[in-house]
Amino acid sequence: MRAAAFFDLDRTLLRRASGPALSAAMRETGVVKSGLPFERAIFGYFDLFGESLGSIALARQASLVARGRAVDAFDEAAAIAGERLSELVEPFARMLIEEHHRAGREVVLATTTPEHLIRPFAERMGIDHVVATRYRAKGGRFTGTLDGPFVWSTGKLSAVRAWAQDHDVDLSESYAYSDSIYDLPLLMAVGNPGAVNPDPRLFAAAMAKRWPILSFDTSPGVLKVPVLGLEVQQIAFLLARPELFPYARFEVNGLEHVPQEGGAILVGNHRSYFDFPAMVVAMRRSGRTGRFLGKKEIFDVPIMGPVMKALGGIRVDRQGTDDTTKGDALDPLMLAANAIAGGELVGILPEGTIPRGPAFFAHELRGKPGAARLARMTKAPVIPFAFTGTEQVWPRSSRVPHMLSVLNPPTVTVTFGPPIELKYRSEARDTERIMTAIADLLPDDVRYPQRPTLDELAKTYPDGVVPEEDRSFAIDG
Known part of the structure; x- marks a missing residue:
């Protein structure tokens, strides 16, 4: 048997209700003269909180509007609305x-919306089949009654089961997506359910059942808060106010280089555990959210891992992303490419990890080819940025930031530069171009640092201990 994917319409495929667009099209074409009672208020409630008994009562009454009208009377309105x-x-x-x-x-559209009104939309979307409420017709005119079940809640499940039986589809191998608690029967009937922009009750059910919680205006896995419609990252932006970090001053430059819409790749250096908070502050000022690639070790931490994924993180296994590995190694980049195709920003630190020891003080930045590979895959703009000062707030040798420096806090700078011109012929050469563009944003004292003292060198190691073979790199001081 085959598998299928069933999509609900309102607040699932569409971010809001389809009713206003359908009603407007019917009024414009003269099929109806006015909307149903309390239509605007009911749809407004629906957009915020999801399906209600009031909106369903409105949908049930819609068959009366069609009573006595020719079955093709709604075709023009349906095409316009579609x-x-x-x-x-x-x-x-x-x-x-x-x-x-x-x-x-x-792919099947499974919706309460009348079939004759929504089929043109489904055809435009390349959807294969429609399972929807049907109006009975006699003598070429609608009678004001239903032809089959009212495709809602258990009625939708019955209609989907009948369709699956007719088309030799196995529901246990199929997928279903909906926003509404009233579609819980259908979601429980398939092997792969997904809660999309869920109402509060479905959100709770999906969390309890560990179902995927999706929002089709963001990358898969990014969590949004019900009703508020805000990403977890946007909540973090509200908390990432500079005054909450009194032990650091922030300076963000070059924000005009960050595109205000559309996909792009942000590439930067890596100096400290404080780079992430600094980037959150910078992105808050840009007004955009973004996705970011991070090493798998962070995502494997029991509590931090799910949080990082909910914030928009993409897990990368560094052992599988070297120059010679193909196939599965591209999976994180494919996720990033999809995010870019969806109009999102994707951040990458090509160095992969914080340089330690002598490498931290090197004049040239060295990076892995992932960013260049992603740029070649997507042809998206590549915007460089550079951190400075983050290592003074939270050096690698410390388990926590230096939070006592409130009287004389160090300055943390995030600087964005213009898009990098890449050639897409050689990943190695494009990687060099990317790393050079990042380095060019660094001040001279950071790009060409003096040789460190032993204490300064020690701060670049996780345990604060300089290996014997690296001690000769330090100067007396």
Whole structure:
């Protein structure tokens, strides 16, 4: 048997309700003269909190609007609405539909919305089948009654089961996506459920059942707060105010180089554990969220790992991303490429880890080829940035930041530069171009530092102990 993917419509494929667009199209074409009672208030509530008994009652009454009208009377309105609604579909929903098609699964729109009104939208989206509420017709006119089940809650599950039986589809191998607690019967019937932009009750159920919680306007795995509609990263932005870090001063330069929309790759140096808080402060000032690639060791930590994923992190296994590894090693870059295709920013620290010992004081920055490879895959703008001063707040030798320096806090600087011109012919040469562009943003005393004292050298090691073979690099002081 085959598998299929079932998508709900409102607040799932679409970020909001489809009702306003359908009603507007029907009024414009003269099929109806006015909207249903309390329509605006009900749809407004729906957009914020999800499906309610009021919105369902409104949907049930819609069959009465069609009573006595020719079955083709709504065709023009449906076509107009289909065009408008297709423009409201989020990019990651489109990519997921394509992913299911590549895997050989048929894609099905399963919705309470009347079939004759929503089929043009489904066709525009390349959706294979529609399971929707159908109106009974007699003599070429709608009768005001239903032809089959009202496709909602258990009625939707019944309709999907009947469709699956007719099309030889195994629900236990299939996927379903919805925002509503009323679709819980359908989500529990498939082997791969997904809660998309879930209402508060479905959010709680999905957390309890450990189902994926998705939002098609962000990368998979990025958590959003129900009702508020904010990413966890945006919540972190609210907390990342400079006054909450009295032991550091922040200076952010070159924000005009960060694109205000569309996908891009941000590449920077790595100097300290404090780089991440500094970047959060900088991104808060840019007004954009972003995804970031991080080493797997961070994601493997029991509490921190899920938090990093919810914030938008992409797990990278450094042992599988060297110059010679292909295949599975590209998986993190494919996730990053999808984020860029969805119009998001992706951050990479090409050095991979904080340089230690003599490498921390080297005049040239050396990086891994992942950023250049991702740039070649996506052709997205590559924006360099540089940290300075973060190592004074939280050196690698310390388990915690130096939080007592409130009287004379060090200055932490994040500087963005113009897009880097890459050639896409050689990953090695493009990596050199990327690292040079980052280095060019560093002040001379950081890019060309003096040889360190033994104490300064020790701060670059996790345990604060300089190996015997590196001690000769330090000067007396």
